[in-house]
């Protein structure tokens with residue numbers, strides 16, 4: 001059994017949607033959608049949406065339940081607010097995965113334990129490569145803006161122990177990360193940032209091509225997808241931002257696990273600029289061939305892909321909102 005809860009995303013919705021029950025998928029729409037106080041009043045607090053992503057994956061194998069937080073959203077305030085309203089105990093989280101070194105995925109990390117009792121923690125913080133720590137420049141802005149760099153000292157102070165894993169690896173005993181995702185389909189790396197190898201990250205630990213550059217194109221080499229093989233259903237592939245391509249991420253997960261069946265692909269597929277509308281439609285068409293049971297787009301996926309995928313596969317596309325729990329069980 002695997003449950004993925006949307007902790008931070010841009011899309012929020014009130015208590016007006018029904019739950020969804022489909023083969024191998026239940027969507028619980030109502031967690032936190034109408035918060036209630038202890039004495040039965042409507043809470044004056046609400047879940048926050050923002051342009052950032054954070055997902056809590058809880059899996060059960062035998063008697064063991066494991067919880068992984070994938071990404072941290074953009075702001076500590078949103079993460080802390082939503083973690084508290086959703087009743088998530090951060091001390092029950094076994095490991096965290098940062099998909100890639102962009103602010104909208106790591107910025108919220110100080111908020112995870114913001115409302116928890118202060119104590120020394122060393123919760124694993126899995127990243128795919130040293131380059132996650134390089135300063136980045138957002139090239140979409142004119143003139144380009146400095147995004148900044150993920151700060152190791154602040155991470156340690158906030159309770160995280162960095163583990164760099166460029167190879168496929170098991171996380172918390174029940175999930176796996178992809179390591180470096182090869183570009184093996186028609187999808188190219190498409191990332192709206194540049195990176196500065198000399199700032200924030202250790203240049204000696206970067207790939208040779210990037211070591212000497214003052215500013216390098218960001219190819220997302222360190223970007224990870226987090227995956228589960230759910231008993232009786234197949235793979236659930238969680239693509240946080242899909243800069244290496246959602247199709248490439250799926251192919252990588254299949255190659256690592258030896259499991260071909262894709263039950264669900266979840267997350268931000270980044271089928272917006274610098275990718276084109278034609279590329280978004282081509283990925284939707286390729287998804288028909290892959291034939292996942294469910295496509296669950298979030299964050300940076302973009303409306304062109306969602307519209308096209310819904311046209312091609314109307315029963316497969318599910319749109320989640322902040323707080324929703326996606327429960328995958330046979």
Ligand SMILES: [Fe+2]
Pocket residue numbers: 102104105240241268299300
């Ligand atoms: Fe993102």
